Amino acid sequence: MAVALALLPALLAVLLAIPATSAAGGGTWLSLSASSAAFAAMATNLFLATRPRFLEPVFHGLDRMYRVHRALGITIVLLVLVHYVVAPNFQGLTLASGLNRLAKDLGEYAFYGLLVLAALSLVKRIPYTRFELPYGIWRQSHRLFGLVFLLVAIHQAFIKRPFDGAALLAVYLNLLAVIGIASFALTQLRPLLRGRRYLVTGVARAPGGTLVTARPASAGIRARPGQFAFIRFDRAGLGEAHPFTIAGGESGSNGQLRFAIRPLGDFTRRLRDTLQVGDAMVVEGGYGRFDPARGGARQIWIAGGIGITPFLSALDSALAVPGRQIHLFHCVRGAEEAIDRERLDAAARAEPGFAFTLHASAEAGRLGAGHIVSGCGFDPAGAELWFCGPSAMREGLVGDLVRQGKAPSRVEFERFEFR
Template structure:
């Protein structure tokens, strides 16, 4: 639904350009159709970056919002290239020659800036090398796209054009200019408007993850089990916000994160986080919650993908009207976290069963092993998955070959660039 609404708004901009500029020539018409659609795309991208809560259900979660956000960026790059190379040629209307000249210059510099930043956003790894563009560099430069959008808005409002300000196209684009600029301003205020302050009171370093427990200072986050939040530590080297699934939520507002040291930031976090550190948290986000699933469910966690299941399992009461079988796959038992929670819940609740798959002892987990060891037939259940995508793809493919294709597969695409 979300994608349909967005593309409808974008295509409508192109359609509105036809009656406004078709009296010129074909080249100008196609060029201004492309520029109008690109402008609406940019405004919607700014709006999505503000993370309004009501758009999550339209796309199925914030992860999918950001994946679609990336598609918009690719579309913008293509459309502005069309506008640039199909040079408009018309006798148009301008407010003043001075403003027209400024608008032309603003558009030229915005084009070069956007082209560079959009390529930087789209390309994660430099082609023919193993050099990955660092997350902090991507995030820092990405913020300038909002400023460039302001230049584009100035360009489209004051550049000479073959229609006047009362045309429906002009009104439509001006509305999206206001939406985009206000959204950008809001994103710059986001760290103060939507974050909550927390204090770390416990840090435990397991083989598989660093467990961070923090209590709220003032208002607590509103989080559902299975959701994630953006975390940053008010400490040198750790101030950059990163998304992490919340592994535990208590009634008093206490939250717990289980973070595996996989990259530069998470390794620095493991080494430097300490009791008494102040955190800024934002959330919760995501639609990964078993309560909206079927009556029969199989939960499959791979490695650190256990975190949403840990939060959901802690909140099971046995009266959900759902039968749940969980499989937790780890390379070695020593890496497993939260075993005591899963085992205690399985012993106490009649609707929850639990199996730990230790790959070092049990071999590689495949669909046949999953189906044979499950208390629920996968063909009659939803599969809720969190872990490495290759494991998910192999299991789903294997179950399909066994004639036990799950009714639905739920997972999050936990990448935001």
């Protein structure tokens, strides 16, 4: 459904190219269909990059929206290659004005720019090396797609075409140009428009992660349990927004937010080393659809390491449903890495519907289906599996459960990576 929706503007361009190029032959239709569809898909991608919240239910979360965005990006490159290789027949139309010639040149610059940016975007690590393009550079280079789109918009509007400006295809492409450029502008302004200012009220450097609490300076964000937000700080080296799940707190102007942040790379380590109480923080969110309260009566929750965060904020609302049974397995290397262990143990003692197992792999080995079957307070067969952790761990566990005849009825998960 989400993929079909994302492809719709491109498909419409292909359909509109039929009457617009009917007199020019099949090759021209193919070439201009491909270029028009690529342009429509670029506008769609710029729109998705604005993080439209109202589309999250359709895409099932921002992480899935970004995956569609990426797949659409690959499709754009393929379509543009078709346009480049299959030359349209312009039936004697020549580039008459200076504007026509400029449009042609800009089209070529856009083509090479697109190929370079696509390579930078899609190749995360250089094959056979350990070199990974830093996220900051990836992000900055991604911004240049807006410029490429602008060049393509000028190219398509002023190049000689076998249809005139009144053709439906021409009107449609101009409309897409406006949508694409407006979306790009919105994305650049989004931190100003959607960011809410907070003040850091606590920084605790625990073995499992840095625990950060903050209160809103005025209006806070609106967020549901299990959602994540993009956060940045007014402190050197911490100014780039990164996504973190809200590990507790409330929405609105009085609500404190809490994050648990594992020091894995530059930003997260710097945050652990330098963040201070009183620092100003900007929060944009909440995003995401990982909310077990939406789920069924029997739920197994599995958290890999710092993947515990969405469960910490979702616990209370998920338990508010009478009769629901939840068993949370938190997998860590050593027990000292556990976060909020006391609170989870206390909830397990107080709530008949909730059980909690801290699984320390240094002692008990990797969590497998056997641990779940023997440890779970109810039969895991047919229960829902809510998972937050590495993909390989999820795939291994689900496969293992299926082989043991304990297949979950549904697997819900959140990816901790967008690129």
